Amino acid sequence: MSTESLIFEKGAPGRRGATLPALDVPEQALDALIPAALQRKTPASLPEVSEIELVRHYTHLSQRNFSVDTGFYPLGSCTMKYNPKINEEIQALPGFARIHPLQEESTAQGAIQMLYELEQYLCEIAGMQRFTLQPAAGAHGEITGLMVIKAYHESRGEGYRNVIIIPDNAHGTNPASATLADYQIEQVRSDARGNMDVEALKAVLNDHVAGIMMTNPNTLGVFDENIETIARLVHEAGGQLYYDGANANAILGITRPGDMGFDVVHLNLHKTCSVPHGGGGPGAGPIGVKEHLVPFLPGPLPAKNENGYFWEDVGEQSIGRVRANYGNFLALVRAYTYIRFHGPDGMRHISDSAILNANYIMHALKDAYELPYDRTCMHESVFSANWQKEHGIHATDVAKRLIDFNIHPPTIYFPLIVPEALMIEPTETETKETLDNFIAVMHQIAEEAKTNPNVLLEAPHFTPVGRLDQALAARKPDLCWVGA
Amino acid sequence: MSTESLIFEKGAPGRRGATLPALDVPEQALDALIPAALQRKTPASLPEVSEIELVRHYTHLSQRNFSVDTGFYPLGSCTMKYNPKINEEIQALPGFARIHPLQEESTAQGAIQMLYELEQYLCEIAGMQRFTLQPAAGAHGEITGLMVIKAYHESRGEGYRNVIIIPDNAHGTNPASATLADYQIEQVRSDARGNMDVEALKAVLNDHVAGIMMTNPNTLGVFDENIETIARLVHEAGGQLYYDGANANAILGITRPGDMGFDVVHLNLHKTCSVPHGGGGPGAGPIGVKEHLVPFLPGPLPAKNENGYFWEDVGEQSIGRVRANYGNFLALVRAYTYIRFHGPDGMRHISDSAILNANYIMHALKDAYELPYDRTCMHESVFSANWQKEHGIHATDVAKRLIDFNIHPPTIYFPLIVPEALMIEPTETETKETLDNFIAVMHQIAEEAKTNPNVLLEAPHFTPVGRLDQALAARKPDLCWVGA
């Protein structure tokens, strides 16, 4: 089980898995259909494997992959909650999985209805006027939202606004998205309580500010208590407030970005609404806006009249499409199913429980790891491995040692303002036993850091591969198999 | 990963997974519906676990289970071939999985048609007149077939025939089934070539013989060259020939039990026709009979007239039902799909390839392990660990060592007439690489038996548990968890 060769290294010439029926229309000469110059000369050198080889190969690969279904995954900022199996069942219905985005609206009434209703739910959850479901992920939502903000300013003759304010604890996608939208970045520091430093904010506010991007709770896991002041100040300076919804699992039914003063919000449905992360995607990052920004949303938007549901074109002011078709539809079906399952009480219970679990862990680990911002947290908490450093132990070593206990490590080295950060998000779907076990293991590791640091430095011990040479990978990039 | 507690040891009071909608009819007092004396006093102490616990528990259990999809499984007599995924897809169609056996025939035309056609295919494959699809497995087919034979004799006033002849290499289900049908057993020895000893057979033939049960190829993996003589002799003595079809993977399109002279045959569709073994079942063991035995089959049988398909009752002479409804229907759907996939050429290719693979292994291992019957084999071969015994190594040690290489051991200690038997059935769905690897590992093990026997005696080394105490399990049976 310690190595699995590539699919290209398996099989033999002439082997194959699935086959088609024989061609049942009269065959015409290829040259008669396609000019020789445009024909492929040799077939792509795809794998040649039988079905049993295929099955064993990818079954083995799956066995070499940790996942929520196999263990605790407290990866901060990622909301690795349980992915309900009913969602998988519903999205696989032929009436959802086997419909074409361009078939006539009258033959897709169920699909449009679902997206129409989902939009309404998201508006209610976020306190927004309308949502577009097109963005495929959080970062896609960010760039879409920034485009909306840009179009808004332009519509008011303020196209010169070219600065986006970003807190020093922001996720990397925030500044990257701002660049994509051709904005300059102003970074604002956090204060000692982990809130945005309001004085520092004031210092950068001027009429070049297009807006600010924030999460709340922020990436330190704490709720920014100054949010109203911030919203007022930014609005007074003519800026718009963008809410990065990566942490929305902390606020469902408790508070809403719209009520905090945000103008645009994205929700990561692959976090908050249990769309499986898929080993990296697909997700869904719809954005919602307040009324004044609605004209700028990409279109079309789902609508309803006496004849039923339809796709309504948006007006001239729209930023235009940000992707083909209507979004990651099957991810949206899962999110819809999830919201319908929970209802109002269930949704609130998610956040309450996520907050409780996070505080339970935070409280129990305070004595063993440095807690830079020692306040009640929301759905996650950020520790530091600073205390372990004197033993030559870094956050990464703590992380690798956790793997030995079949626990996925927290997010490490993020947010950047916490050195040796360990960002722990248990989510609401974990049992007390799992949390207690994690706490015990983390204590053991803190102890080992003192008494037996090598066991951390050499970890992980039981995985099919040990620590991998990242430098080599980057120095001599091998991204594509080119033959034995 | 080395222990997984029981589902009963997980969870906590009040936890639960799936829930129902609230009762939507007016609730009536339980006492008004069921007399108090018949009511359950305390709920069954079932598990109380959340869905995430459930998923992790059974996902972990699955990871602790070897299977065809994870590796080579040359378990002799079991035909552990690849189980095609299209079969799983088809059998899950609501039109198959979600139909009731007692709904009116006019609303189940597709189901009856399928079984009607499947019966025809099996008749053609086995050379029989009709099949019943009721038996759930091979052993169930055996007892059914013996009942048919018994009813046949009784119908001819020969109910006194009370002996079933069984070769000394027979599978345990054969004598057990004979007992169930109230028969005495006469065992007949094999000759030096692994055929039935015809002289020995003659010696037990008399007018008390009801029949004989045989596999061909037999459990030594060789084709009984005397089969015609045997058939003639048994028939002359007034007996019937029962074909145990466990080894039918060797004969598809090559020869047929009916043509060899057998009167009754069962087919293990979970072997020959790729119905997954399911970790022990369900299978399907339909039996086919020659014309003279048709009146005795259990009913109803699928039939067709101008109005469509229907279930035809059988006559007075039938032995009667051997199970409720029509058999393991979803297993039969898989077998039907499998046969339709292959067609005549594909079916023949299965057996040709199974035979080739078995001989390839046999040929390559002859120098390392004793081969008691050294002739060309059919779909499997039987070695002995006799040569290894002088080093204190038994078949079981070879088996346990194979586990270290992620290979399921062959069937061991069967057939009984081969001491230290190692019965190897590669099936047709394995690649040459897999066979070559197996051969290399078996050579290595033979070598280790000489040079480092401890590595065999202590095997397996990498499984979550080591060798288990069978004696303790039988001495102090613990079959049911009764609390911590």
Added chain:
Amino acid sequence: MNTYVPSTAAEQQEMLRSLGAESIEDLLQSVPKHLRLNRALNLPPGASEVELRRALGKMAAKNANLDEHLCFLGAGVYEHYIPAVVPHLVKRSEFYTAYTPYQPEMSQGMLQAIYEFQTLMCQLTGLDIANASLYDGSTAVAEAALLAVGPTNGRGTIVTTRAMDPQYRQVLHTYAHARGFDVQEAALDVRTGTTDLESLNSLMDDDTAAVIIQQPNFFGALEDVHTIEKIVHREDALYVVAISEPFSLGVLEPPGAYGADLAVGEGMALGNPVSYGGPGVGFFAAKKDYIRRMPGRLAGKTVDNRGQTGYVLTLQTREQHIRRERATSNICTNQALVALAATVYLASVGKEGFRDASAQSLQKAHYAQQHISRIPGFHTAFSGHFFNEFAITCPMPIYDLNLWLAEHGFIGGYDLARSYPELENTVLFCVTETRSKDEIDAFVSALADISQTVGAHS
């Protein structure tokens, strides 16, 4: 040619050469030429996945399925809610592509799951031990009879009742004839729909090895299991209770609690689709006295050479592969995967959820029965208490009723006249927790419609 054989023709040639053979034919020398088929099998030509989906999709579409039709039919096969998580887990191919766990070190997953299944069956039935599974409910009944008439006993008659599932009785008779024991059936009390206890009593004697009743019985009605217990044990016979609707055990007293020696039955309804009646899963639970006479596989807990807990197949000296003609049963392959689904199902709904499903079935069936019996021409056939099935006499032949219902999107009930000629125009309906009030109401009004039509004609 469609095939799952990975080897190419070239590879097969190479392998043949290594054997010193030229063709497969060289390997077939021991198969006499004139016994060869010498032609292609007469089967339809091979079909690729695309073609199979088309052809079998059409075949499946010819059946009225329970997604598109509302089912009010039970009679031994029950539609219950299956949480999405159940098929998700059961379809993990490490489970379904494994054989019986002969090598415990590499099969701990299935072994532990079997042990859990055995435990769950004990919890449901209130008995001490249970096996890994049998083929189905009917053969579980037959195996119970075989245990009872087994060598240690000397008694040769099984007493059962006409109130037991007709198919189960047919199977019992089939096995009885072969094995050579007697089966007698107590009469039906056509007033209550339960076993006539006087008749039962009159069949008992010192040759009675066991009495097998069904609770709830085939009509859904509840037998007086306490009185029967006295009758059975007074004659020192084994008291065997058959159960085809395991959900009844959520609200009904478990057999162990009222003195049953064995409880056997059909567990299909626990997490498995109705699937035209199979595969199901026979369960077999017993008092611990019968441990060495149990049929089938048993998983047991033990320890390994490192002192860790582990599971094995145990007490195998009962079984055919060891004991051969003296085995307690001939069973080998059983219904493990169906048992796994039952295990996952029960763990999913859990203690509360199972009771809830059971209670909702009970409530909904009574709601339906009360409303149906108010329709002119429809009458409750029996006075006995029932769980989730009940018999109704109708103003028309049941076959016609069912065809009419099918056209209106319903799967009707079981025509009792098929098995009980005296019960003409009587149908057995079943209502489980899967039917909503709206659905039941729609069914009732469909019956009311037909009642009017029939009334108009007569």
Added chain:
Amino acid sequence: MNTYVPSTAAEQQEMLRSLGAESIEDLLQSVPKHLRLNRALNLPPGASEVELRRALGKMAAKNANLDEHLCFLGAGVYEHYIPAVVPHLVKRSEFYTAYTPYQPEMSQGMLQAIYEFQTLMCQLTGLDIANASLYDGSTAVAEAALLAVGPTNGRGTIVTTRAMDPQYRQVLHTYAHARGFDVQEAALDVRTGTTDLESLNSLMDDDTAAVIIQQPNFFGALEDVHTIEKIVHREDALYVVAISEPFSLGVLEPPGAYGADLAVGEGMALGNPVSYGGPGVGFFAAKKDYIRRMPGRLAGKTVDNRGQTGYVLTLQTREQHIRRERATSNICTNQALVALAATVYLASVGKEGFRDASAQSLQKAHYAQQHISRIPGFHTAFSGHFFNEFAITCPMPIYDLNLWLAEHGFIGGYDLARSYPELENTVLFCVTETRSKDEIDAFVSALADISQTVGAHS
């Protein structure tokens, strides 16, 4: 209350106590009271699985799905055969419930699969490197443009063509406006259905950062990629080829072979259902010169501390979480699972099978086109060569045609007038290997029927 929270109320109380809190409210002190919602969310009440299946089953049933309707629609989203083995493997929850493989030691499975995907994209496109995926084909086009106008270059215009998918162009314009670069579109040659090369040529100048064409283009027609290559490289612009129908690469020359610098597109058709257009998977392949300017994740091969081969996410200094505002792209979550399906699909059909599927699509589309264009009133709109899509002018508005077809069990084609006002009554049909001859014939005769009806009326 429906919930996936395992903790019971009692357990939560216990946890609160251990924190010195009395209620959750105590943990919410930092959320200002007047910012609280202070009411329940206005959402439909919670619904159990049973209710969800009912409600969402009904919703799904309102859509005409491709199991029940024969599809002749493509226009960027293509129905192809998906072997049963593909969903079987992709649904293994170790894959789909994992995050992006940040901890390589416990994520080798996904990392290796990504590396295999990258390799397959190189094999298909004939280029050197490929990334782990982007959101979809349209955003892959946008990312290609962003790479081209990136800092190293100084050029600020992207030239594309009206023959490219209108939705892709819309997305390109959206990004262009935000990032501040220019997009110009070459005209359409309405005779051939391909890009007007003179027009294209006239748009080229030393500000042209890249030319983005689509092959086959939106009309299914084949561009003269060789001549275009000369036009593009003559101006030292990047040659970007967009592909929305990856099956074309089975028979068409790969972009790498005719000099493309980047090949980007949509891989959804490889093993994924059409699913109302998403999720798809953008792919991005390039000559190796562009390795440090690639957007998105890259898996690379390396070795571990025991000398074993292993895989990691590499060259992360390009990415947002390291490089932040100077990253090559903002992408974080991508479409990994869809890429996995494409990987499994391509490995399943393999070298021969992929070519076969491609060739069969080609053949069947031509068979259909030839028969449709013989129907009175139906004419081939363009003279260009095509792969598996072709435009037909019809004797009626396409909206009406499609509604009529829907009633007869077909999903009709794409109404080109929706994007090209000049192409009135012109429909874009697509035929892939999934359509049998019988099905095509049935479609042709349905069109013939409607042609007669229209003829009769006119």
